[in-house]
Amino acid sequence: MxxxxxxxxxxxxxxxxxxxxxxxxxxxxxxxxxxxxxxxxxxxxxxxxxxxxxxxxxxxxxxxxxxxIDNGKFEIKRISKYLESIIDRDEKCAESIEMTYDLYCSGYAFLRRLGLTYGLLISCPPAGNYQKSWNEITKAVQDELLDKLYPEIIIDAKNALEWINKGKIIIKDTVNEIGDYEYDDLRNQEEINQGEIEVIDLDKKEKKKGWKFWK
Structure with missing residues (x-):
């Protein structure tokens, strides 16, 4: 062609x-x-x-x-843009963090840590005794929640961006039977472990590994 x-x-x-x-x-x-x-x-x-x-x-x-169209190429650019937004903590960083959860649910398992550790908290932020959407909580509460995610999230976003830039994650121009883009995961075991989830105690801001809820 x-x-x-x-x-x-x-x-x-x-x-x-x-x-x-x-x-x-x-x-x-x-x-x-x-x-x-x-x-x-x-x-x-x-x-x-x-x-x-x-x-x-x-x-x-x-x-x-x-x-x-090589959709895989544009998917790489799209995901990289969200990761860069998180790293820079720009004005759209909350939207970008939430997108990592959507991307994980769309089949990008290498974003598991970002999506479930951080993205889910933005998608369904804790507010009192029940959950609200991000737009339903006040700006002060939004900033407080972001402060609890940073700076740790930057490390995880940089890891994911590095995998992409070094060709460890190669998104294909093909989709699977449910319509998600397929990709090759060439990460080593240490890098795969870096992408696994941790649970953040928002009150103490301590990380607890291996919480069974997520398994």
Whole structure:
């Protein structure tokens, strides 16, 4: 298959993941004359002749552009972005921490420690005698909870990012029977152990290993 530019691949990825609207994608296609020489002739013809207002347009578009996308590459970038956000403790760090739980539940078992030790606490933060969502607790309580997760979480996020950067975690462009992306785990046993969970005592901020609840 003919290779396309990284920018074009990104646009294809963004429209399929609903990061940009199909209407904005249509406008981009019409405005980007370089696509005619970059894409196979039949692909370009399919893109400019597609009725983007049709209710089945997204399904047809997916058939056209999906073969040109390496989803594994974009998954790596997406996960790395969340890990960097956690490490930097930026304004979206709470959202990024919560995403580690969602990613773990989506089949990324190498994020087990981040997802279950930290992400679950943000997804269902303890507040009094019952649990509330992150947006239901006050800013003061949010900051207090984050303070209890830092700086330890930085170490775990750096470990996960290092596995990715060193090629110890290789996400494939294939999905399993339940739709989760498959990946190769090339970590050694010590690194695998680093990714296992610990339970944080939020009151004493002490780590207790091997709590049976999580097994």
């Amino acid at each position: 003919k290779e396309i530019s990284e920018y074009t691949e990104l646009k294809f990825y963004e429209v399929l993941k609903h990061k940009i609207s199909i209407q904005d994608f249509e406008q981009w296609v019409y405005e980007t004359k370089e696509l005619e020489s970059e894409l196979p002739e039949d692909t370009y013809t399919d893109l400019i002749s597609l009725n983007y207002k049709d209710k089945y347009a997204y399904n047809e578009l997916e058939k056209i552009v999906e073969p040109f």
